[in-house]
Amino acid sequence: MTVPGVLPRAVGAVLGSAVGDALGAPFEFGPEGAFSARFPRPGHGGEMCGGGGWEPGEATDDTQMAVLTAESLLDHGGLDLPDVFRRFRRWAAADPKDIGLQTEAVLTSGDPWDTAAALHFQVNLRAAGNGALMRAAPSAVYFARDGREPTIYAARRLSALTHGDAAAWEGTAALHALIEVALAGRDPLTAVPAILTALRPDHRQRYSVVLSPDWHPDQATEFNGAVWPCLGSAVWALRTTTSYEEAVRAAIDLGGDADTVAAVTGALAGAVYGAGSIPARWTEPLHVPLPGFDGRVLRSQDLAELAERLVVPAERPASGPDTLTTP
Numbered sequence: 001m002t003v004p005g006v007l008p009r010a011v012g013a014v015l016g017s018a019v020g021d022a023l024g025a026p027f028e029f030g031p032e033g034a035f036s037a038r039f040p041r042p043g044h045g046g047e048m049c050g051g052g053g054w055e056p057g058e059a060t061d062d063t064q065m066a067v068l069t070a071e072s073l074l075d076h077g078g079l080d081l082p083d084v085f086r087r088f089r090r091w092a093a094a095d096p097k098d099i100g101l102q103t104e105a106v107l108t109s110g111d112p113w114d115t116a117a118a119l120h121f122q123v124n125l126r127a128a129g130n131g132a133l134m135r136a137a138p139s140a141v142y143f144a145r146d147g148r149e150p151t152i153y154a155a156r157r158l159s160a161l162t163h164g165d166a167a168a169w170e171g172t173a174a175l176h177a178l179i180e181v182a183l184a185g186r187d188p189l190t191a192v193p194a195i196l197t198a199l200r201p202d203h204r205q206r207y208s209v210v211l212s213p214d215w216h217p218d219q220a221t222e223f224n225g226a227v228w229p230c231l232g233s234a235v236w237a238l239r240t241t242t243s244y245e246e247a248v249r250a251a252i253d254l255g256g257d258a259d260t261v262a263a264v265t266g267a268l269a270g271a272v273y274g275a276g277s278i279p280a281r282w283t284e285p286l287h288v289p290l291p292g293f294d295g296r297v298l299r300s301q302d303l304a305e306l307a308e309r310l311v312v313p314a315e316r317p318a319s320g321p322d323t324l325t326t327p
């Protein structure tokens, strides 16, 4: 296999996540194996089928929130948390087709950006959903060049906008770190032990279980709408397959929160295999409506351009893509 450069890997992460999301959406809350029952052989086409209220190729809240995050990072040249929260709120107020329960409760509470998620967690005591993990591909690309600690810090802060439980922050932190490794041209799977040591000690044990090489999604102790099995399933899908297409198929076949598990898997597999590994028959029908933002709809080319700007943002000191390529 030819090792892709940093730009194809960055585009692969962003586009790969969106494609996984759109491909998995019709199978959300479905049974195990539903995808391969309908599409038994890889590579045969027709998989971007729509259904369950989704058009063929239509991306869901996972990608919509990812795009909002990306555009805030680019417009502000970095992390502007009140701005990200404002964009999320504007989107939530426009009645998107789908929105996570926790995310909706936090964004419509009327509480300020820096306390809304914490207040929700205080009252509900459960906020370890995968709703921050699902939207992390663009921020993972953006902060990758800063290295492990800064990208983990950014992941925590962005997650905390909607999720008050530190479990959600640490899962997103782990995904940021895995993508940072992949964009540098290294194997994210071999980096898992080192990444675990960078997580908060009080959350490390649960992640070491779901990220261990012998963990299988059948061993999950929660529905995969929770952050731990969602991340664990994505890493499992990457570990047990050898291509973007196979990884995303395996993720959707797990059933449950299929769009989000596939979005996270697609981000990882896209970062590892590069944009060129994502089948064109999946990127062609892909589209991302942005409720609340003047009827805008992004296509694959728009996402690719967004990813390229994320990896080498013009307003940041230009060390150039060369410093990011595989040594």
Ligand SMILES: [Mg+2]
Pocket (backbone or CB within 6 Å): 060, 061, 062, 098, 259, 260
């Ligand atoms: Mg979704």
